[in-house]
Amino acid sequence: MTTSTVHRLSRTAGFWAVAASMSVLTAFSTAPSALYGIYRRQDHLSSITVTIVYAVFAAGIVTSLLLVGHLSDWYGRRTLLMPALLTGLVAAVVLANSTSLPALFVGRVLTGLALGAATATATAYLTDLDAGPNGVPTRRAQITSTVANVGGLAVGPLAAGLLATYVPSFPRLIYVVLAVLLALALIAVWAAPEVRPLPNPRPRYRPQRLAIPGAARTQFGAALTGDFLVFTVYGVFAGLASAFLAGPLHRSSPVLAGLTVFIAFGVGALTQIITRTWPLRRLLALGIPVLLIGLAVIVTAAWLRPPSLTFFLIGAALVGVGTGSIFRSALTVVITTAPPNDRAAALALFFVVGYLGLSLPVVGAGIALQYVTFKVILLTFAVIVSTGILVASPLLIRSLTEKKAPVGAPGESTGVTGSERTNSGVSGSHQGIPQGNGRHMATIHFTEITTSTPEQFVAGLTDFGPGRAKLFANSSDDHLKVHDLGATYADVTEGNDSVWERLHYDWSDPTHIVLTTTDSNLWGGASGHTYTLHRRADGATTIDVTIVRQGKNLKGRLLGIVLGLFGKSVLGKPFHNSVKAIEARNLQTLTTNNNVKA
Template identity: 80%
Template sequence: MSILTAFSTAPSPLYSLYRRQNHLSSITVTVVYAVFAGGIVASLLLVGHVSDWYGRRTVLIPALVTGLAAALIFAVSTSLPALLVGRVLTGLALGAATATAGAYLTDLDAGPNGVVTRRAQIVSTVANVGGLAIGPLAAGLLATYVPSLIYVIFAVLLVVALVATWRSPEVRPLPAPRPRYRPQRLAIPAAARAQVSAALTGDFLVFTVYGVFAGSASAFLSGPLHRTSPALAGLTVFFAFGVGALTQVSTATWPLRRLLALGVPVLIVGLAVIVTAAWVQPPSLALFLAGAALVGVGAGSIFRSALTTVLTTAPPNDRAALALFFVVGYLGLSVPVVAAGIALQHATFKVLLLTFAIVVAAGILLASPRLRRLTTDN
């Protein structure tokens, strides 16, 4: 899973390079991002749940093959048609694998009566956020030398993951007879409606922050700071996501109440620091990195709370409920970024960043009563 998530964010620090090479407008880059997001959501809705019926490996293997095809396309060409096709395939692969990999992990490391273990929760969250962090860092560092090399490396890693998945056991018994295929129905489990609804709220807001931060890092560095280095852009995104992953590991034993008490205020402060970094004269890279760290702590805490809630409240025989969690998350990751790309045609980066921070902070404050529901019975 971490290989696919890393592969999905690897192009983040390279978009400025692609824009110069292919003479792309900001709106065209937004379209490339939109087709990636569309692939994720479509795949989650169409196949994100069928591993409950046909087996985890049956879904994961085609997903990895699809990701491998995308990596080979990028390794050969980064023209606009290649970017569009490759990003659609990446989205389809990630959407199919996201919920399935999390469900497979809980199958392999389930506690008594199918209860999700804390170890499975930690590995699942770190694999997602850690992968998001590693992709931009690796791509940014290698872009200085051979930009296409990162995709060759990911192709090799995906082959390794494919072989490992092929050799892994299918431990969950499959239903007999198997249900007739139908697309995923996005319904919150009735037995845990309040908890899951609150988790989805935090999920959407956290992915929104991650998405806009990843999309704005290069714009901030190349715009106000006049630094066009892909390595620096990748390092900045890695810093935020890496701190988020580290936060999830270091707070593994914390109850949900304590995680949220940390995450909500720290995330708001982090957004304020990032906005300040863009508005002070001269703009400050140090402040931007400090804000990135705070955002990583806040977002990582809320994300682990939300995902843990879904993992522990969804019925053991309906692990595909994770598809709903990730549909909401990736909508949060994509829709605001697409909107930001359109808004940049009419507003400056600083105004857009300030507007985003105000909207997200207001959303977090308004959602706080619902987020506190995550602490019920925890």
């Protein structure tokens, strides 16, 4: 039979067939998480042995990603995805027929090889099948690929736990069910269309090179950082949740073990569905703080006396919201910045880094459990992940807000509409403020409209006399010191007990006032303020404000992260109050002058 006579599914049907196939395979990959307690009891496996089993699974994933994860760019998506599903089917058959340690090792290695080959391939396949004009990735493909991955990871352990509990005579029944589903998935993918033209001639084979594409190093670096940290959290739940439940909590139920993983992964998948129309910047603003809170709740659950199952499950849900948001943001960056011909290779790199995060910390934690308590492991893990998130946050935010436009174009940001730039507050760079290296830097942009003329606003902004705190609440008269003052410039230290900075004011262009930070207890580098004034036809004035905050110490960096996420809320309202105070002063001056004339 020739290819031309084979009945293929439509692109839409093929899209959902590939998504379902990926969900089944990822569910298979995490299903054993709920059964590790049974393996320990029935086969007398130690925790270190279970850790090694987990390690060989992760090694299989990384090996497969490096060797074949990128080959679908050359040989076709379907050509690579079918052998991956077949390998998964063989692994399910092996695990369904034996619980011996050799079978467990072989089954998990094969599972890792299958998942590694399929992960990048299926994600690229979904993008191809649903691509818009000129191959542009669609939002539906991005959402579906993340939900298929994370949703499958969530369902596998819960289904395994339920079957093991209600059919205790055959706890391996889940593998039989998954083997049937993988066989059906193999047939569905065989019928899916191949829509992307293949290179001719094909490139010479080489393993995947772990190199970040030169055209998007900042974006990829940020995405990979978030990717590693998110998968680290996933790994702890997939690899160690049952150990925590059976140990400190004395709960050995497979259903509970599966439910814990389901909550963490399932809430992550649900978050991605609910927030599917959100800009990525807003998604990060949700994900980062919620992840940090979730980690804190989980640590609290372990350190309470007695340890709290309720707190642990609440923490799992919060962590699910945070990791789901960050994972979707990172994956979208990779999909939208990678050239179509290198998309599978870029995704292979993304998942190599992710599955290293999934495996290495968990293996390390499994070994550490031989020497320290579980609650110490959780505390250490939470501190490391939280620190990594806090350090990486500015880079993640900037990668989603940079614009491929001339440096200095006010308010430009990647993938953000004009109204979003005005209202949301984070942008790339701004004309008039010296640009630093971008580390730990937040750039906040917002707009105010005032009844003051440009001259009146400048007069208020550059009034350094007593009572300045009435105009600018954050500028205490006790901390105000004028070092130098000219007709169009000033050198001033101002602030309060918490934050102060020395600023060089330049209003030589009365419609473009630049304040450059020359010293501060928190800020350095490119920090400063820019006010661009536009006279309106109705007599009012539009003020475009850009504030750059680049921390020079730990406190400054942490505060910079907060401003990067919530800059308009933190800085916009005080500036609005200052604008209104200047208007009130203008009105008072006008009233006084009228009274004098009268």
